[in-house]
Amino acid sequence: MNTKTRRIAMNVGGGYIPGMNAVVKGATLAAAELGWEVVGIRNGFAGLLEPGDYPEGGLITVSPQLAEMLDPAASSVLGQSPRDDPFHMRHVDEDGMLEEVDRSDDLLAAFKEQGIDALVSLVGGQGLSVLYKLHRKGLNAVCIPRSVENDIAATMVSLGFNSALSFTIEMLDRAREAARSSRQIAVVEVQGEQAGWLALQAGTAASADAILIPELAVDLDAVAEHLRGKMSAERPFGLVVVAEGIGLADASPSADKPSPMQASLSPLAGGEATGHAIERSGRASKIVANRLQLKLAEKTYPAVLGPWARGGAPTAVDRQLGLGYGAAAIRALNEDQDGVMVAFQPPDIVFVPLLEAINKVRTVPADSEMMLIARTLGICLGGVQ
């Protein structure tokens, strides 16, 4: 048990995610119980690295009174920090030239100068790696996992996933009704670059006809055949749910070829470099809808939920999870844990070393119960079983 009074900083890596204020509240109230002080760093690490940008100061004192007043559905008082990496900060040097510089030493010095002895950071997959690097350089850090895709392997649930799932189900219900009304096939893309949890769970709940996820190879001939079998005069519509990171075995490379002149200007001009066909929001649904259209008589159309799932109010689960994760982060510090991520491994919240948390993607296992349920309900999972 740590008995000394401590000054803890909190920050948020990335943009808004439902439940972030619950984390702030949970950590602040738990810290107050120990007599610790909590300060928030504005906009990721910017409040420490560029305090001059904040007339009211780069740090904000988060009192228990303030924490209790936080709106559960609002953005965090700590701000946001998309693509914030202290190891690669863009900077204009004294000669007016742009460069990316490593400001991690400045950051650690700022922590010291402010008398902050530990950081609680709400981060996604990339943020975990950045925090691991800072931890290796001496920062006492406890991370809280956030991911609407639920793809951080060391925890069963990341903050934000349940809210995104609820929203996605509601939207898929609407997409299904719209497809029914127009007698068409909706191909709806949801988030999931490497893991298909959101597509699989939401698609199953919304009774999709087919669900395509990154974990399974996709055979669009088989998907089209499945849709033909499902559609009839009485049921002249379809719903296909596509995770944005699916791979298509026959994905054709980009049509863009460099001109000889441009090729001569570029040492490596040579078109696409990877076989990974789908790497951007909106592309997966467009490609699948277009290719299914070539195989089916009924009209197909793409729709993209994508980043919409990141907004909105947190569900009851995310509010509880946020409070629990925030409080657990303080418990970790009180138990002298360092360089860990809090994780929900039912029935416990545990502390996982950051090195074990990074680089592991929580994908949908081929023999998972969720896949079995979907198949039992007659949902096509990509066509290749």
Place this chain on the structure above:
Amino acid sequence: MSAAGSPVTGTVLNIQRYCSHDGPGIRTTVFLKGCSLRCKWCSNPESIHPKPELAYDARLCSGAKECGLCLKAPFPEGAFFTVPGPDDKVRVNWDLASDCDQETVSLCPTDALYMFGATMSADEVLDEVEKDASFYRTSGGGMTLSGGEAAMFPDFATALLQGAHERGINTAIETAANVPWRFLEQMLPHVDTVLHDLKVMDAERHKKWTGVSNKRLLENFKKAYETFPDKTFIARRPLIPGVNDDEEDIRAALAFIRPHKNVIDFELLPYMRFGLGKYHMLGQIYELEDFEPPTEESMQRLQAIIDEAFGRSGEEAPS
């Protein structure tokens, strides 16, 4: 050699032989690594950072089951990983993989991992360039320094340009000139042809699309035209619809260069989206993916304005 007597070195991205669009004749283009702008349309992201840099071509990876060498020492802990699923190829944690050095990377048996850029001395580069000296003589060609931004490295660039002249090789440089004037002042005496960008004349748009204002670089160009009247200058613009393809900005560029008789042309380079794959190889995001190349009609219309300003008919325009 530097003042201290040690060889002048720099980070060279590539030495490309038989180039025909980087100045007169057949040329060898030396690409230096490092740039002082961050143009959102950049098709050479591997040229931006001045140090050697890890790249990964997933197409060449033979997979973790067959190989998996990069998943263990001496590769940095956590730098590479795999994801369960049909794709067995390794993934890169770009935050941790930046610790990889050339020696470690060279252990990859399929060259899926490799480094962009190598440290070379000026003499090493010039020895390579000199191999095609006979082509330069017969075609009127020579060596072109490109980048990135070659002018960011005045000592290395000067050593290359001066060394090329000493070996009887014609020199050219491609530059956007976002560098202190003293850098250009040091290099330009050893340059025969200057190919320089005029990306956007509107200052606000220039900052939006390249990350910096164009105030200094326009001052540099003007000073260069006037300080080096015997040099040949060719202005160039990568033409990107919606960014810099409006007549007003083209005419502003012409108004800027035409008073200077040593600026002999203003070339339009149509934007092509061929750099996308390289962003993936470096673990970066390409922000301009939805932009399209300019239409033939647009190119012709703007070229006609340029031809008129240079007092020539379209048929006589340089190819």
